[in-house]
Amino acid sequence: MKRKIVTSYILILLVGTLTTGIFSFSFLRNSYFANMEEKLLSYGQLITDSLLMEEESGDLRNFFWLTQKFAQRTRVRVTLLDESGKVLADSADNSIIFINQQMQPEVQLAMRGEIRSIQRTDDTTGVNSMFLALPPVHLQGQQMIIRLSDPIEDYMQENLVFMKYVFMSILLGLIIAMIVGLWNVGKITGPIHVLSEAASQLASAKFSTRIHIRTRDELEELAGTFNHMAERLETMISQIQAKNIQLDAMLSGMTDGVMAVDASGSLLMMNRELQRLLPSKMNLTIGSHYQETLGELPELAHLIDETIVHQQALEEEVQFEQQHQPRVLRIKSSLMRDPGRNQQIIGVFLLVQDMTEIRKLENLRNDFVANVTHELRTPLTLISGFVETLQQDHELDEDEQKTALSIIELETERLKRLINDVLTLSEIENMQAGGETKKFNALLEIREVMEWLNPLAQEKSIAVTLEPHEEAVLIEANPGWFRQMLANLLENAIKYTPESGWVTLKVQVADHVLHVMIQDNGIGVPDEEKELIFQRFYRANRNRSREVGGTGLGLTIVQHIVSEMKGTIKVSTPESGGSLFCVCLPGVVNSQSLNESS
Numbered sequence: 001m002k003r004k005i006v007t008s009y010i011l012i013l014l015v016g017t018l019t020t021g022i023f024s025f026s027f028l029r030n031s032y033f034a035n036m037e038e039k040l041l042s043y044g045q046l047i048t049d050s051l052l053m054e055e056e057s058g059d060l061r062n063f064f065w066l067t068q069k070f071a072q073r074t075r076v077r078v079t080l081l082d083e084s085g086k087v088l089a090d091s092a093d094n095s096i097i098f099i100n101q102q103m104q105p106e107v108q109l110a111m112r113g114e115i116r117s118i119q120r121t122d123d124t125t126g127v128n129s130m131f132l133a134l135p136p137v138h139l140q141g142q143q144m145i146i147r148l149s150d151p152i153e154d155y156m157q158e159n160l161v162f163m164k165y166v167f168m169s170i171l172l173g174l175i176i177a178m179i180v181g182l183w184n185v186g187k188i189t190g191p192i193h194v195l196s197e198a199a200s201q202l203a204s205a206k207f208s209t210r211i212h213i214r215t216r217d218e219l220e221e222l223a224g225t226f227n228h229m230a231e232r233l234e235t236m237i238s239q240i241q242a243k244n245i246q247l248d249a250m251l252s253g254m255t256d257g258v259m260a261v262d263a264s265g266s267l268l269m270m271n272r273e274l275q276r277l278l279p280s281k282m283n284l285t286i287g288s289h290y291q292e293t294l295g296e297l298p299e300l301a302h303l304i305d306e307t308i309v310h311q312q313a314l315e316e317e318v319q320f321e322q323q324h325q326p327r328v329l330r331i332k333s334s335l336m337r338d339p340g341r342n343q344q345i346i347g348v349f350l351l352v353q354d355m356t357e358i359r360k361l362e363n364l365r366n367d368f369v370a371n372v373t374h375e376l377r378t379p380l381t382l383i384s385g386f387v388e389t390l391q392q393d394h395e396l397d398e399d400e401q402k403t404a405l406s407i408i409e410l411e412t413e414r415l416k417r418l419i420n421d422v423l424t425l426s427e428i429e430n431m432q433a434g435g436e437t438k439k440f441n442a443l444l445e446i447r448e449v450m451e452w453l454n455p456l457a458q459e460k461s462i463a464v465t466l467e468p469h470e471e472a473v474l475i476e477a478n479p480g481w482f483r484q485m486l487a488n489l490l491e492n493a494i495k496y497t498p499e500s501g502w503v504t505l506k507v508q509v510a511d512h513v514l515h516v517m518i519q520d521n522g523i524g525v526p527d528e529e530k531e532l533i534f535q536r537f538y539r540a541n542r543n544r545s546r547e548v549g550g551t552g553l554g555l556t557i558v559q560h561i562v563s564e565m566k567g568t569i570k571v572s573t574p575e576s577g578g579s580l581f582c583v584c585l586p587g588v589v590n591s592q593s594l595n596e597s598s
């Protein structure tokens with residue numbers, strides 16, 4: 001820019017000075033030649049007048065003498081020619097007498113009656129001169145032409161000197177103008193450079209850029225406006241960024257997936273949850289068209305289409321497989337409208353909710369209700385059947401009546417147990433994590449449960465033993481749940497062990513984790529059912545299990561309790577046969593705490 005300004009500055013100056021020089025030069029030249037022409041003309045007329053006067057007075061001397069006299073007086077060269085152009089006399093050079101000058105342009109002009117000066121080189125002197133010839137006058141019986149000439153060589157010399165001065169002053173002017181121009185241009189371009197630097201910094205998102213220019217002119221004003229603009233821009237950008245951060249935080253904090261497409265169908269925004277919920281094969285990228293992106297889930301693209309076509313919010317449930325697991329999504333679409341007066345549709349907004357767990361729970365609940373109903377129906381049918389028999393058949397003997405009553409009692413007991421187990425299960429499920437905890441000695445609880453189930457074991461002559469453990473095991477947990485868990489496992493071990501069998505309990509502590517192992521030499525759990533026995537109402541060895549009168553909820557309750565206590569349970573078949581249930585529970589308090597608490 002600086003170069004451009006300086007170049008144009010110099011060009012203007014050059015053109016200005018050159019035009020002034022050329023004009024003044026040609027003006028001076030023209031006025032010089034005009035003056036000279038006038039001088040020659042007036043001298044010529046004076047000479048003509050005096051020649052005419054001298055002829056009248058009869059005093060006309062010879063032409064040589066006259067031309068000499070006139071030349072002395074006027075200091076110009078005077079030549080007298082006859083009408084044919086022959087030289088009669090010449091004040092400077094007599095050698096040209098009788099040489100015909102007819103072809104000289106000034107003589108030609110004079111012969112035509114025109115008075116105009118001619119500049120040309122004098123043939124005799126070889127000097128550049130101005131010639132002026134007057135139209136012919138009648139003298140001494142013949143037509144005569146008076147020609148005057150004066151060298152202009154000196155003038156040309158003067159002109160050269162003048163031109164030299166003009167050129168030098170132009171050069172000097174240019175140098176000065178260049179220095180001053182550069183200095184001045186620097187004063188303008190310097191702040192402009194600062195401004196342009198600041199503008200490019202602003203363009204590269206450095207919004208804290210400010211400039212300080214003290215030129216006390218429009219540039220300073222411009223700098224002020226720039227700073228004001230940068231300040232406003234910085235505030236606006238930081239506000240937008242803060243809003244974006246809030247929006248991002250809101251979107252990523254949402255437990256539902258959200259997505260928006262604009263009127264042209266390009267993906268405007270989405271959150272992380274949406275990417276987690278939709279099939280992993282989908283390549284969701286901002287700016288891509290929804291019909292290409294949602295190809296893996298055509299129902300979703302279709303819902304967007306329908307929303308646009310019908311211009312109303314819609315809802316749909318979509319099912320697909322994600323890593324071999326079924327996934328259910330509820331998708332709600334709504335129209336995004338321009339809040340302005342025309343309420344134009346500017347896109348479609350989608351809310352994607354994960355319904356997999358809800359649907360799974362609903363299925364579980366339905367299965368559970370069906371199972372409970374089924375489990376209730378069998379004992380109730382038996383009870384009502386025997387009650388009917390007792391009421392209607394009066395011929396039953398005492399033994400038959402006793403058998404009927406004992407069956408009614410057994411089935412009532414089964415019903416009670418079923419209802420109790422259902423209640424316990426729902427209690428555990430509804431309880432806050434871990435329930436109410438306190439520190440207690442797990443060994444004491446184990447012994448208590450053993451004692452409580454002793455009659456059942458004695459009934460079947462099963463030996464229940466606890467491998468000796470020297471110290472007390474203080475654990476922080478819910479004692480009620482702990483007892484329930486142990487009772488279920490021990491009761492199962494006794495139930496599924498034939499008469500005269502054995503059940504052994506072992507307790508170990510490692511890294512604050514309590515390991516309880518309950519082993520029996522009973523019927524055992526087949527390998528393919530080891531995972532399944534923890535499901536509600538599942539019974540391995542179906543017929544045998546029903547015989548022993550289980551509800552199928554005991555191990556479900558155990559697993560719930562263990563997972564609430566952040567522990568694990570595993571079932572295996574020991575080499576000696578039967579089954580081995582291992583429960584690991586964290587929360588064992590160290591010996592110091594044991595001393596403190598005791």
Ligand code: ADP
Pocket residue numbers: 488492493494496497520522523524525533534538539540541542545549550551552553554555556578579
């Ligand atoms: P149930 O009330 O039928 O005992 P559970 O949930 O306690 O229900 O147990 C589920 C099934 O697991 C039982 O029906 C039984 O087939 C099997 N089972 C549980 N404990 C044992 C065990 N110690 N030995 C063999 N099978 C067992």
